[in-house]
Amino acid sequence: MFIGISAYNHESAIALVDESGTLINYYREESLSRIKGDKSFPKRGLKRIIKLHELENDSINSVIFYERPLSSFLFPLKEATKYLPESMNLMVHQIRNFNKSSLSCYIDLAKYCPGLEKKLIYTDHHLSHTLTSIAYSNKQENLCSIVVDGFGDRSTSSISYVKDKYNIKELWSSNYPASLGLFYSTITDFLGFSINEGEYKVMGLSAFGKSESKEAKLITRLIRWDKCKNEIIMDLTYFSFHKSITNSYNHKLKDLLGEPRNPFAKLQPGDKYFQRYANIARGAQDITNEILSEIFKFAYQITKSNHFLFSGGVALNSSSIEYLANLEFVKSIIIPPSPGDSGAAIGASYFGYLKSNLKNKSIDKPKLYPSEYSCIEQRDHIKKILDTKFRVVTNKEDESIDLACKLISQGEVIGVIISNGETGPRALGNRSLICNGSNKHSVNVLNTLIKSRSPFRPTAPAMRKHIAEKYFQLNPAIMDSYNSMNATCRSKKDSISITYPITHIDGTARLQIVQDNTILWNILERLENMGIEILANSSLNISGDPTCFDIIDGLMVCSIAPLNYLLTDLGMIKKR
Template identity: 25%
Template structure:
């Protein structure tokens, strides 16, 4: 008799498609489709991700008890029609563009999904497990609350828009989520931030983190302009947008000519020169976002009277705003789903079925249930060696202790190391499983990594990884931050004095001023995006940090994602080796195998990645 209940969650067709599989409430596997197809933010049916999850669980698709999609497409179609009718005749062009896709595919999503799933399972659609649908924000809320370390908590979901909701508040208690209230499309903090992402020349749905990273170079001089014209913000944090400045509800762009006139010119062209105006705009919309989040937090605390807050949705990836909310002390603690965007909806949908639909009991895990975010593919040393031999890549295999000592010498010598260990991360952040590592004490490491390894904009900061018990020695933060979702100031005692002349610098000029004893991970506003490393969830990286501290006295390294600009984070040993050879990384370690760039055969074409990956 079968005792296990397996639930497959799916998100697809908008951006960041993913699959997640849970067994008896335990998360077995979760992965984004982009990691397999090598197409960033891949929105297609997540066939590879589903196959991986089933492999990890050791089951076939027909062994699954329930399948669940993270969204209700018919309700979303209703919103689309109502929006076009409300704004008619404006937006007719956009309507004509959207309708064929909906009438051909999205309106009949249940049939499309069953066709794809039956092809995957090599069976008839009628032989598939039942297919369920959750609401979009319900999936986000479930992904935030059910894996969290809290038995009872408020839940705040903020994104562009689901079916209707763009902001929603829930009460999570034991195994149930109760919706409290929501703000509906087109009034959306996520879309407001995306509008400024578009206006400053970055790509919507992928460039928002660039806007956040650019903000400290500017001054928030446009805050009043935004609040006077674009955003009617109430004291309780609720808001409405003046849609006469935006085109996303009816058009094919985010902003319009009225928006241009308000900010004194057209949107910056992609890859164009960044000026002080873009930096000041970034600082301003970031400040507004933090203000909204703080007001919402105070309102939620007052209304629900709970000590803990969980968060999900794309806006929950704004780790600067998260840090401000945490330090405000409104809640005793905050937990944010590491895959806060649409990918995490696949996991939330599966958990919602297990707890809410099937009414299974829940006991919160004090360490959370995300297993450090390490829910993806893994490769044995034998598999790694088989691959390396197939491409004639010289390597040496070391035992753990010897390897860590060798790596600390390499890092202490100013080298950059590609690091691939254990299970791949789920979500947008590299959390020390598919990472590029460097010495945070190096004054040149930030520019070297941006220019020679990542091939990305010079203004973008790098994040530190720090042993969990040492975080308070370097940063103004106490407690865990395992998912790189909190920004905190660097401690005063490791900051460097800044000369009066340097204080007068503007914009990118600030970049070359060393600000702490860890200059490579200290942003121009003396902040860092923290990741605490824990023995229990990432023993390999913890061991490396331990060895590095023993050698240097420093328990911090730079951690950035193992990819080049526009490329998804690497998945396989082959992905890792190609990225290593295409860049100026000095060493690569996969499992216990160490490769030196100097020993490798010649790589024919250094700029292949530019042809393969579309710029983000």
């Protein structure tokens, strides 16, 4: 068994790969701790994996940490030395908190699982991302891997040529602090959203902006791609993230773009400053698309491969994926369901597997729902909660699905907690809130009343493949991405789907093509006979919380939000 760990920088996670190269379990720590973005050592995930699989130290071949701790500690620190004394607070903070950085992985592992620390090995941050992508790719040879994130353990973007899974050569990298990810995070901060949390809001907001606006054009001063040197050039005079703990931007950016947005002010289309902020978001999205396409062009030039793997936090920008897939030389782009740091735990565990002495090693494509769980395990535990506050309408699977369909057709929003959880961050049906995707009222209830989301953010649709082909312009280069909501696509011209509430203002939707024999597939198969072809699908949670993991989390959402029904392994549950 091989345990991969990612932690300390972004959401932490743990992955378990067996000796046949199959991902058999995976947990994001936030799912278990219920703290969104939890980046602490994944102690709960480790404990659960050890308990469920009855692991002992002898049965674990190696534990693999997803990055080189000293590199990730030293590179930003060395950069900060250039800005002393201005960067003094940042440096003092980093040095004093070294025990909360990747450097403490060894100590934490020894603390929570004594003896296992002796089996700890390390891999490069971007290699972990690449191996995660390889795992999800049907083709595992002659690929070009592109990783773009905020900061790895030595670079912020890289291009590698994957000859095969044992031969991955890095050909280009962009050094810290020139970072497309950190640029996008800074704009996120400027627009009043939290870094590492609000980037997708910027993406949603950008659809309302105008590329030809003054604000959007000003953004091009901040970052660009140098075509002669083939590198990302960032004008650091506008930024502070490399020398300050508290500020990602400085007064110069304020002088350029005007007053930053108050994080507590409402942001609604039609408001006084809405268009200005939307234009800034548009500018950030445009330059992101442009730089990514230049990286892809350069990658094609140096690897001669037109099959791409794309990962790192920036690969979560689903709007860019559609843009990249339209580049003429691109034949395919594979993006793992969790392309950020939490997904890198999967790549790390495969690193250990590939480095082991086992024979005939092959990587099985991981399932979309690897987080092992069943509501059955908590059935007795929640008896009093169910008896007092809820009612099991039916405990038969077939009847529950029929009832769900009937309720959806009547405009109801349904919560779903079925079987294993997703890799995240997108809910693909097993931990979802679903309703009729063509019913404006239902989508509005889901979006605004249950989830308290800003009105400018779209809700993603889920449908079966033939329906997606009917309404949307699918790009064959990114077909796999549609299974995990990784890419947006456009509604067909004159299609009725443009008027559906699941379609964004710019005519795009981040659709999910549901896989056969999943819960959403079963529901949609029946709903299509009732005239409903598209579901709105959003993660089951309340604002500020991670996606639900177990039935207690789901019941809690029902209790505090206007959600009446929960479809579970125990049947259909109704709030009293």
